[in-house]
Amino acid sequence: xxxxxxxxxxxxxxxxxxxxxxxxxxxxxxxxxxxxxxxxxxxxxxxxxxxxxxxxxxxxxxxxxxxxxxxxxxxxxxxxxxxxxxxxxxxxxxxxxxxxxxxxxxxxxxxxxxxxxxxxxx
Amino acid sequence: xxxxxxxxxxxxxxxxxxxxxxxxxxxxxxxxxxxxxxxxxxxxxxxxxxxxxxxxxxxxxxxxxxxxxxxxxxxxxxxxxxxxxxxxxxxxxxxxxxxxxxxxxxxxxxxxxxxxxxxxxxxxxxxxxxxxxxxxxxxxxxxxxxxxxxxxxxxxxxxxxxxxxxxxxxxxxxxxxxxxxxxx
Numbered sequence: 151x152x153x154x155x156x157x158x159x160x161x162x163x164x165x166x167x168x169x170x171x172x173x174x175x176x177x178x179x180x181x182x183x184x185x186x187x188x189x190x191x192x193x194x195x196x197x198x199x200x201x202x203x204x205x206x207x208x209x210x211x212x213x214x215x216x217x218x219x220x221x222x223x224x225x226x227x228x229x230x231x232x233x234x235x236x237x238x239x240x241x242x243x244x245x246x247x248x249x250x251x252x253x254x255x256x257x258x259x260x261x262x263x264x265x266x267x268x269x270x271x272x
Numbered sequence: 273x274x275x276x277x278x279x280x281x282x283x284x285x286x287x288x289x290x291x292x293x294x295x296x297x298x299x300x301x302x303x304x305x306x307x308x309x310x311x312x313x314x315x316x317x318x319x320x321x322x323x324x325x326x327x328x329x330x331x332x333x334x335x336x337x338x339x340x341x342x343x344x345x346x347x348x349x350x351x352x353x354x355x356x357x358x359x360x361x362x363x364x365x366x367x368x369x370x371x372x373x374x375x376x377x378x379x380x381x382x383x384x385x386x387x388x389x390x391x392x393x394x395x396x397x398x399x400x401x402x403x404x405x406x407x408x409x410x411x412x413x414x415x416x417x418x419x420x421x422x423x424x425x426x427x428x429x430x431x432x433x434x435x436x437x438x439x440x441x442x443x444x445x446x447x448x449x450x451x452x453x454x455x456x
Contacts, residue, residue, distance in 0.1 A: 154428055157425065157428050157442055160438055161429055161430065163438075164436060165430075166375055167343075183281075183397070184282075184285070185282050185341075185344070187279065187280050188281055188285075189282075193278065193390075193393055193394065193397050194393070196397055196400070197397065200396075200400060200437050200440055201437070201441070203437050204437030204438055204441055209436065210424065212290075213435075214433075215401070216397075216400065228281070233436065239325055264320075
């Protein structure tokens, strides 16, 4: 059972990690979660990012957040990646498979997956 | 929307941006019906807005957080022979007691009933993006109940945010186990 005791154990583990996380330089993964995004499949994309970041131990490096409609509904699900000192990367028509590749190549290894970017999908 | 759980996500997102401190998602299921209620204590809507909000063509871009979401939800309910109910008290009218309740009644055996789908993902997504807002989720079914309350989880976590992936995975696992027990 996923009990509250288990949650307490996670808390203890996290408390140490949180202290190390104060350093800046975080990557932000922002998923569009308005009506347009949700109906195009943004929920599994968001959840894949959350899972992959947790499973690959990247939570000190990247955070996953949600935003509303950014005005390019025809390209939903849209994901923006913000990295300090770099230009924003906009990934379009995302799905869980593509999300896993973005985590692997972009978040982990710093290489933009250019075939998923808006520039290559117009 | 392919699943009602996606409509729930969409409707509840409005509550999160309406300066609420508590958003409740209540699912009440019988053998024939499903009632989905999203209740918040946010800023509420004016009477004029309440009238217009179910009409997709009346929504102006300045109200950007309310667009096609409610019309989609209404359609999904009405196409099963059910209905949408919407009540809202604006904070301008009642500074003490304001908020919005949106409730959809669905007939589950109707041909055009949209399946509920992955409601656990919806709850996890909402908690991931809720910031400081608390979320209560309760799904009552003929043979049991599934429930989560972020106030209890926060009390346990202290200052660790709910949006931490490890915490979200625990919440997901907890909900899945509750559902497994009900469906046992």
